[in-house]
Amino acid sequence: MCLGIPGRIIEIYDNGITRMGKVDFNGIVKEVCLAYLPDLQVGDYTIVHVGFAITRLDEESARETLALFQSLGVLEEELNPDESHETA
Amino acid sequence: MCLGIPGRIIEIYDNGITRMGKVDFNGIVKEVCLAYLPDLQVGDYTIVHVGFAITRLDEESARETLALFQSLGVLEEELNPDESHETA
Amino acid sequence: MKYLDEFRDPALARRLFEQIRRITTRHWAIMEVCGGQTHSIIRNGIDQLLPPEIELIHGPGCPVCVTPLEIIDKALAIAALPEVIFCSFGDMLRVPGSRKDLFRVKSEGGDVRVVYSPLDAVKLAQQHPDRQVVFFAIGFETTAPANAMAVYQAARLGLKNFSMLVSHVLVPPAISAIMESPNNRVQGFLAAGHVCSVMGIEEYRSLVETYRVPIVVTGFEPLDVLEGIRRAILQLEQGRAELDNAYERAVRPEGNVAAKQMLADVFTVTDRTWRGIGRIPRSGWRLSDRYAEFDAEFRFNVHDIQTSESPLCRSGEVLQGLLKPNQCPAFGKECTPRTPLGATMVSSEGACAAYYQYGRFVPTSTIGVAS
Amino acid sequence: MKYLDEFRDPALARRLFEQIRRITTRHWAIMEVCGGQTHSIIRNGIDQLLPPEIELIHGPGCPVCVTPLEIIDKALAIAALPEVIFCSFGDMLRVPGSRKDLFRVKSEGGDVRVVYSPLDAVKLAQQHPDRQVVFFAIGFETTAPANAMAVYQAARLGLKNFSMLVSHVLVPPAISAIMESPNNRVQGFLAAGHVCSVMGIEEYRSLVETYRVPIVVTGFEPLDVLEGIRRAILQLEQGRAELDNAYERAVRPEGNVAAKQMLADVFTVTDRTWRGIGRIPRSGWRLSDRYAEFDAEFRFNVHDIQTSESPLCRSGEVLQGLLKPNQCPAFGKECTPRTPLGATMVSSEGACAAYYQYGRFVPTSTIGVAS
Amino acid sequence: MTVDFSNWVCPTPLRDYPAIVMGHGAGGKLSTELITHLFLPAFGGPHGPLADAALIDVGGARLAISTDSFVVRPLFFPGGNIGELAINGTINDIAMMGAQPIALTASFILEEGMPLAQLGLIAESMGRAAHNAGVILIAGDTKVVDRGHGDGVYITTTGFGLVPAGITIGPEHARPGDAIIVSGPIGLHGIAILSVREGIEFGAPVTSDTAALHGLVSTMLASGSRIHTLRDPTRGGVAAALNEIAATAQIGIEIIERDIPIPPAVQAACELLGMDPLHIANEGKLIVFVERDDAERLLAAMRTHPLGRDAALIGYATIDHPGVVVARTGIGGMRVVDTLVGEQLPRIC
Amino acid sequence: MTVDFSNWVCPTPLRDYPAIVMGHGAGGKLSTELITHLFLPAFGGPHGPLADAALIDVGGARLAISTDSFVVRPLFFPGGNIGELAINGTINDIAMMGAQPIALTASFILEEGMPLAQLGLIAESMGRAAHNAGVILIAGDTKVVDRGHGDGVYITTTGFGLVPAGITIGPEHARPGDAIIVSGPIGLHGIAILSVREGIEFGAPVTSDTAALHGLVSTMLASGSRIHTLRDPTRGGVAAALNEIAATAQIGIEIIERDIPIPPAVQAACELLGMDPLHIANEGKLIVFVERDDAERLLAAMRTHPLGRDAALIGYATIDHPGVVVARTGIGGMRVVDTLVGEQLPRIC
Numbered sequence A, B: 001m002c003l004g005i006p007g008r009i010i011e012i013y014d015n016g017i018t019r020m021g022k023v024d025f026n027g028i029v030k031e032v033c034l035a036y037l038p039d040l041q042v043g044d045y046t047i048v049h050v051g052f053a054i055t056r057l058d059e060e061s062a063r064e065t066l067a068l069f070q071s072l073g074v075l076e077e078e079l080n081p082d083e084s085h086e087t088a
Numbered sequence C, D: 001m002k003y004l005d006e007f008r009d010p011a012l013a014r015r016l017f018e019q020i021r022r023i024t025t026r027h028w029a030i031m032e033v034c035g036g037q038t039h040s041i042i043r044n045g046i047d048q049l050l051p052p053e054i055e056l057i058h059g060p061g062c063p064v065c066v067t068p069l070e071i072i073d074k075a076l077a078i079a080a081l082p083e084v085i086f087c088s089f090g091d092m093l094r095v096p097g098s099r100k101d102l103f104r105v106k107s108e109g110g111d112v113r114v115v116y117s118p119l120d121a122v123k124l125a126q127q128h129p130d131r132q133v134v135f136f137a138i139g140f141e142t143t144a145p146a147n148a149m150a151v152y153q154a155a156r157l158g159l160k161n162f163s164m165l166v167s168h169v170l171v172p173p174a175i176s177a178i179m180e181s182p183n184n185r186v187q188g189f190l191a192a193g194h195v196c197s198v199m200g201i202e203e204y205r206s207l208v209e210t211y212r213v214p215i216v217v218t219g220f221e222p223l224d225v226l227e228g229i230r231r232a233i234l235q236l237e238q239g240r241a242e243l244d245n246a247y248e249r250a251v252r253p254e255g256n257v258a259a260k261q262m263l264a265d266v267f268t269v270t271d272r273t274w275r276g277i278g279r280i281p282r283s284g285w286r287l288s289d290r291y292a293e294f295d296a297e298f299r300f301n302v303h304d305i306q307t308s309e310s311p312l313c314r315s316g317e318v319l320q321g322l323l324k325p326n327q328c329p330a331f332g333k334e335c336t337p338r339t340p341l342g343a344t345m346v347s348s349e350g351a352c353a354a355y356y357q358y359g360r361f362v363p364t365s366t367i368g369v370a371s
Numbered sequence E, F: 001m002t003v004d005f006s007n008w009v010c011p012t013p014l015r016d017y018p019a020i021v022m023g024h025g026a027g028g029k030l031s032t033e034l035i036t037h038l039f040l041p042a043f044g045g046p047h048g049p050l051a052d053a054a055l056i057d058v059g060g061a062r063l064a065i066s067t068d069s070f071v072v073r074p075l076f077f078p079g080g081n082i083g084e085l086a087i088n089g090t091i092n093d094i095a096m097m098g099a100q101p102i103a104l105t106a107s108f109i110l111e112e113g114m115p116l117a118q119l120g121l122i123a124e125s126m127g128r129a130a131h132n133a134g135v136i137l138i139a140g141d142t143k144v145v146d147r148g149h150g151d152g153v154y155i156t157t158t159g160f161g162l163v164p165a166g167i168t169i170g171p172e173h174a175r176p177g178d179a180i181i182v183s184g185p186i187g188l189h190g191i192a193i194l195s196v197r198e199g200i201e202f203g204a205p206v207t208s209d210t211a212a213l214h215g216l217v218s219t220m221l222a223s224g225s226r227i228h229t230l231r232d233p234t235r236g237g238v239a240a241a242l243n244e245i246a247a248t249a250q251i252g253i254e255i256i257e258r259d260i261p262i263p264p265a266v267q268a269a270c271e272l273l274g275m276d277p278l279h280i281a282n283e284g285k286l287i288v289f290v291e292r293d294d295a296e297r298l299l300a301a302m303r304t305h306p307l308g309r310d311a312a313l314i315g316y317a318t319i320d321h322p323g324v325v326v327a328r329t330g331i332g333g334m335r336v337v338d339t340l341v342g343e344q345l346p347r348i349c
């Protein structure tokens, strides 16, 4: 459930009822409701579901997670080179 | 104006609002309003215009008119044979 | 078909032509009032077989042709309303208003339907209680009883969604208008048989007397038309001006009494503008006050109707018999049945259209079909 | 795409698979709660690359699958009403009710429209003041804020022609229900990352404590899913049962505060029947009394709803992780995505459909395309 | 592109209609003008492309090709349905080039909600019609449009046939002096359709004459008569077919009204609706222009075939009034027989 | 006739739908089942008729014939309109048989109210497309349907081409071991259309790839590569085309997802709408199955042609899992690539 896609906010405006914006998904742009993320700014990343920005995408966390993945095998391989080959 | 076609009444009925009938035009049959000809009977001829019987077709008169046409030239030809050929 | 084929018999037609030739000694201008007779004349090639002395003038007897531009523009405006089902006899769909016709309104989304009988429109109103059904009630006295019955039934059924746009016209005032015209050349009339089968013939007696003009009540088949012509010529040649009934099988002197009663209830005489002719006093019917609620002109507030007739068109003169269709400079050029400029080119019974369709002297280039 | 492609990196995926293999010493049954994760697992072939000891159980996290038959039958009845424009997310159109689906209602003349966002339905209601616009509001906590906003805006705009057929479901009560089931085999959960990005993670803490079961908040890309599995296995192998957030880039502990406020205003917790599972107390949302006038179930008196589920279908067991889709006797035979018997075959995210679409062990005959 | 109005015979064509109206599809003058003034210039010049049918040389053979879309309402009518019409209509267009039809393609545009049982009946009668005619359905396509954007089913068929060596038949080959024969009573298809729409009942049923005519054409060719032109008088009826031939060959045509076989029910329906039988569509009739001296031989041959049993000589081509069709009326007058402008409408007043 | 449900691969086909639904026209399984179980039996047997295209022998030549109806909405879309689609689509179906297209027929179903100016634009681009492709429009037809029974314009084109001697190309000729090449980036046409319907904007415009491919095919044939199968992946996308070939030739197919050229905007739109790029329609791309050893030579030849510049090898045919298409996923797993059941729908949840 809950297909959510990350995109970058490129425009913010009020459509007379609520806070709206345009979000860029790698070259395609869709209008999105920003009402639930009043603090988001142009340039921020968000995750969009059925036309709504539901959460801020924290770029710092993303980098940390990827760094963790990068480190995972490497660290243990360094610590335990033999075992790592056995379980492969 | 006023395309009117002769046909024969083959059925008479009341549709709940008014007097209606079926009229046969040489093999094709159409529903017709008979409200304006309360005396017409099955078997009578009528002239139909936009779905309404507007008048009784008097068969006797029709025969007389045709008889008149038949007699027209003949009578005068008999009376005046030469002149008839001159004007032809 | 019985009572049609007999009146199309070629041998009898030959006799009637012969008789007419025999009795005709000089030029006579006779008007067939009714477009149905014009249609029959051209459709059968009667005019070409008559002696050259006889000039047939085609009268204003096509209700499609004479429906005033203003009412057509109103019809187009009403038909374009989204809540309306606009019902019309087939021929009216091609009649141009100032800017468009019903076909175009339909193509733009208007719900325009062809009905065979006005009662079909009443049925539609019963079937579509959420829509407004409007019937375009045109016609001479022949059609009026049918249209009157539609209103009468709608009233009896309590239909709030049925109305009529009424443009009825009457023959006798038109004959008066023609005879009163300073340019008038008509010397005798073939009166419209089916009009008389409804109205009877008495109202024509005063016309005969006032204008000292022969009037022969005439049918529509070739022999009927020829007989009407023969009797008119006979009167003219003999210096008589009488009312004669040459369509006795269909026309009683008193007309259709039941129909006339209904007409008196539903309609009231009114002044009417005839397209191409102008305003003729007391020459039409409108709904009587009792049925005013069924009047589409009141029900729909159709504003801003700007009517504008083509300046080229001389259909007024054609309708008055002052001009043959092919004498109009636009005939077959700017004006064809596909691009009609005038009412008389619109209906297949209009004098100009009839000339175009069935006339022998149509220039080939205007009939061309692409290879 | 940024923040998608990085989390699909094959080299990193290999490392994660290796790690998982390294730490797995015995059989573990882990449920990914969310259909989006099931989709990702099958779409990427993750299950086939995991060590055989790890059993992934596909959870009931597809709102399309679990929407109760009775509500779908109501949707079909409402969508068939002539005055209604029925708006739905695309996937719901193929969900069978007792006798038909929305595609069939559409083919029978129902005005059924696919919308991308619930706000599109509000727009339609503004554009068609003469029609009743009904939005089929399904979804878990992720979709609820969007649907809530639609009602809120309709109320602010004073729309009298907008309503929602609400069938919202909630994840935590479903996890409880699974854990309470006497047949339960699930030993750890991957919680739905996007649900948590709205609701936060605190409500899962009591589940972890009550059932002593590891719950890892997990994203949707291959690396996210693998990391979720890795952390769940790590806890299981180490005998821990903790709440862990493996989707930190999208999930704050407190969730989306503004969205939660709106949800509290617009919705009220209610008991809900889950298709194939049964009634779970306090497992759904309905409109709060304040917005009751927008409830399509009240606005449209949809009587005579006779629901009847296929007796062959075992989607309930599938949804509870008791049965693999391809262990159902009807799978790929009576039941295919074209002729779905159960909710889980209907949505492309349903466990059965996902197995059918992306599974390796589908019998060839069921995929045949006529030559 | 803007629509080119500059070369009109009439000075202001399409002027009144900035958008398509029903008449553009009625096979009358509006249809012709749409093709001549919109499609032909767009498709590359006034000559050749987008006629109803065409001949191309392929590998030494002459291939006759024709295409038509069928949008008839109602889908089922007395005597047939849209399916067999779609087969027979295209077979006939091929046959009218003197070709032997070989194969057809059929492309369907289905409206959402079309009952499969009805579609099955239509497909089955297509299969039967093709089988009976000895042609094969070789390729097809199926599209579905939203409810309210179709009308149950529209069918487009395209047909292929081979023209035997030595045959040159076409409207351009009609010559002054040619005898004009119609293969049987006219107006049946159109009146069968109209009767459903206008609520007319028939004492004896009037049914569509839909039929494949290539067998009759074979019989005619085998008679050795010098046939110049064949035409099936479909949309627009005999009047449109004759006008098209008159215009293409630049000949005059004179027909004798009382020699035209018009069934009584067709005549009666036309009287009632104010229509001309010459404007009513036929789907299983042909008109042939033949060297005058061969007329009797051809008539005799046609009458041996079930579809030509009631063939009748109805007139002649002349050098007078080129491009114009006239009729000698029942009482001996003359009238112009013109093509309809647009749709055929019931005439009431 | 009653619809025959007895021979279904799945036991209860069409059971749920007594009438046409949109999915019957989507080119997926419902479409296939409608053809297999309704049309084919009606048209005379399970083999042969009513495929998308066909070959017949005429006068010693092999004639390739194909027909398609075009019902695309909107009529005008980024990169083209329904007119050039109708020309290119049928040219391509001819080209996919290895034939050189010669001529097309075009039949129009116009909705009352269709603006003539728009129709003119469409006709003009048809003329241009035909001219550019070197094919002629030889015959046509025009029908008009009541407003509310059409959608502006539907166009059915039928095309004819000649298959050069020695060429045998078709889905049945694909063999295990064949290399599979796609001529360029996929999904552009379908996403260009979707973007209009779903209100998606593009930073850099995504336009339909509509193009006539017979020139590219000529280049490919001239390279001397042993080409077994050509297919343009239109409705149903690459997935439907590959599944059809797998089923026809009874081969397995394995493609490598990361080798498939998918433009970033297509990928992004698919992510957003929850669609699979392999299901998105293309109108100017082809898939070719070629003898493995000739793959590099063919790729090199294709890349010399503007329409093959970005050609890519995307997988191989295998003897495993006959009839089934699988994809190696980005992370090295395997998934089945199935044909859609009916319509492609935005997936939200």
Ligand code: SF4
Residues within 6 Å of the ligand: C312, C313, C314, C315, C316, C318, C325, C328, C329, C330, C331, C332, C335, C336, C340, C341, C342, C343, C344, C345, C346, C352
């Ligand atoms: S030919 Fe046309 S323009 Fe001339 S009078 Fe007749 S209708 Fe008017």
Ligand code: SF4
Residues within 6 Å of the ligand: D312, D313, D314, D315, D316, D318, D325, D328, D329, D330, D331, D332, D335, D336, D340, D341, D342, D343, D344, D345, D346, D352
């Ligand atoms: S395969 Fe079909 S019948 Fe079996 S559990 Fe899944 S949805 Fe139900």
Ligand SMILES: [Mg+2]
Residues within 6 Å of the ligand: E052, E053, E066, E067, E068, E090, E093, F141
């Ligand atoms: Mg044709």
Ligand SMILES: [Mg+2]
Residues within 6 Å of the ligand: E052, E067, E068, E089, E093, E234
């Ligand atoms: Mg044809």
Ligand SMILES: [Mg+2]
Residues within 6 Å of the ligand: E052, E092, E093, E096, E231, E232, E233, E234
């Ligand atoms: Mg023809």
Ligand SMILES: [Mg+2]
Residues within 6 Å of the ligand: E140, E141, E142, F052, F067, F068, F069
């Ligand atoms: Mg096709």
Ligand SMILES: [Mg+2]
Residues within 6 Å of the ligand: E111, E147, E148, E149, E150, E151, E152, F148, F149
């Ligand atoms: Mg319809």
Ligand SMILES: [Mg+2]
Residues within 6 Å of the ligand: E141, F052, F053, F066, F067, F068, F090, F093
């Ligand atoms: Mg094709």
Ligand SMILES: [Mg+2]
Residues within 6 Å of the ligand: F052, F067, F068, F089, F093, F234
């Ligand atoms: Mg195709």
Ligand SMILES: [Mg+2]
Residues within 6 Å of the ligand: F052, F092, F093, F096, F231, F232, F233, F234
């Ligand atoms: Mg193709």
Ligand SMILES: [Mg+2]
Residues within 6 Å of the ligand: E052, E067, E068, E069, F140, F141, F142
């Ligand atoms: Mg045609």
Ligand SMILES: [Mg+2]
Residues within 6 Å of the ligand: E148, E149, F111, F147, F148, F149, F150, F151, F152
């Ligand atoms: Mg439309």
